[in-house]
Amino acid sequence: MDRREYADFLIKTKHDYEYYLNKYPKRNLPEGAMVTRPAPSPTGMVHLGTLYVSFIDRIMASQSGGVCYLRIEDTDTKRTVDDGINMILNSLSKFDISFDEGRTKEGDNGIYGPYVQSERGDIYKAFAKKLIIEDKAYPCFCSKEEEDHIKEIQAKNKEQIGYYGRWAKCRKLTMEDVIEKVNNGEKYIIKLKSRGNPNHRIKFRDEVVGKMEIPENNLDIAIIKSDGLPTYHFAHAVDDHLMGTTHVIRGEEWLSSLDKHIDLFNNLGFELPKYAHISTLMVDDNGTRRKISKRKDPWADVNYFHKQGIPNEALVLYMATITNSNFEAWYNQNKDKSYKDFEFTFRKMPKGGTMYDYDKIINISKNFISTLKASEVYDRALEYAKEYDSELFDLLTKYKDYSTSIFNIEREQKKPRKDIATFGDVRGQVWYMFDELFTPSEYEWGKINDLDEIRKIVNAYLDKYDANDDKDTWFSKMKEVASSLGFASEMKEYRENPDNYKGSIADFSTVLRVTLTSKSMTPDLYEIMRLFGKERMIERLNVIK
């Protein structure tokens, strides 16, 4: 039996590797065009980290005139969930991330497919077979228990841990030994026969991390698992070569597997792609930093932001902000431009852990919302309420124009109001404008808190109020009434002689404000009064007990 027959005996494939090598042509792209790919696993909710990497993949490919495709890595059948692929597609599209190529809801788009690893079994096997023919891989019959035992001894002896060299007993098996074992029905997996020497160091340049040096891999890592599917490492080498990936952009946690990947690419005779290891999203957990965790951190799920009412655009802007440290400054100078107009570079990407910063997200969200027109705020608030606050939804629907006017207070102007940070905030900002929601738990009276005095002030003011007054007239009338009741109409005057007055125009307007809204902090009083109208203002006065 020659090695080719031997490989056929161990691994049955429909085609051999030459077939696949010919099937997928080299990409014909201009110099410098990057081919990138997020490669998420369909394991359920979409992780913030997946969004982050996808964002970078997409932007780097677009900017360089390249291709960004979506590959699904579902070789871990235990963790794969049914609707996983759709969840990924849906979530990413919400954040303005689409693909030139890859798996879509309608199936594959592109000639390098299938783009789902579980459908590429024959391809991986064909290349594993190639390695066996060339004596660069071998079947391993060791059980999990045996391997654990080896590791224990190695740990005790303070030797390198793993399956390698003299510990790799299956690599010494002869063809005859193997054939006999297989014929006896023994199960096996395929492992790489590494020829690396850890005393040799590989000089390497990562696009983000820069120059680095790592020892050669000498571990005989698994490449085909007992279920016939490849391990991540092997699938990475085969897929990224066949699919023509030029830049592998992935989390920093992969940096320490790089030696294995280099070993694999070399053994397969593939040219190594460029790598960009971006920092992991970290969170501060009582003073220590750790990776964002699906279990502990609700925001690990990109849907979390939707539930908070943070606009998708704001999250994308946050992604851009953490992708390149100089993005934010540029954006502040170019607010009218899209983040896509900024030139992102690997060099400016963070290394060594990026802190997840919710305050920053809120700030970005607040600024983003402030740029929206009142009608847009209305539409989005309505959409949010539809899902999370049916009472508010009903009111917004019933009073569409009124609600839009509320959102328009101090909005469509050069320096718009920024009090809505998320659509989840809307109720807390507008509830007092709706009679249906106006059941104040307390009135935030200021200096003047005697109810008789308050009634006197409000009634005196209401006598003079005219909804048709413009703002200046409105304000001078207010001053007039305030003055007649013993309040200082000018703040400066009051500050200089506080003892001459009951209070200032500020105290006076606070009375009106709190009467109408129960709150001492609200947007522009003039606008609020116009929206209420005189009748409702009188009603609000009567609510006070």
Place this chain on the structure above:
RNA sequence: GGCCUGUUGGUGAAGUGGUUCAACACACCGCCCUCUCAAGGCGGCAUUCACGGGUUCAAAUCCCGUACAGGCUACCA
């Protein structure tokens, strides 16, 4: 244990040998601004870049060591 990466203010971070090297942003504090907030304006907030050595005329920036943090060390990605 071994290997890899990182460590600049309350936070995220700019800056990779010297001419503003400690930017910018968030947070916080103070003042100002014809009604409160918000926003905006102005100002404050690291004599110092984890620590200890070394190289150099010159280091946050280069080298060595230490400490700390994170990651990997799976038939998981």
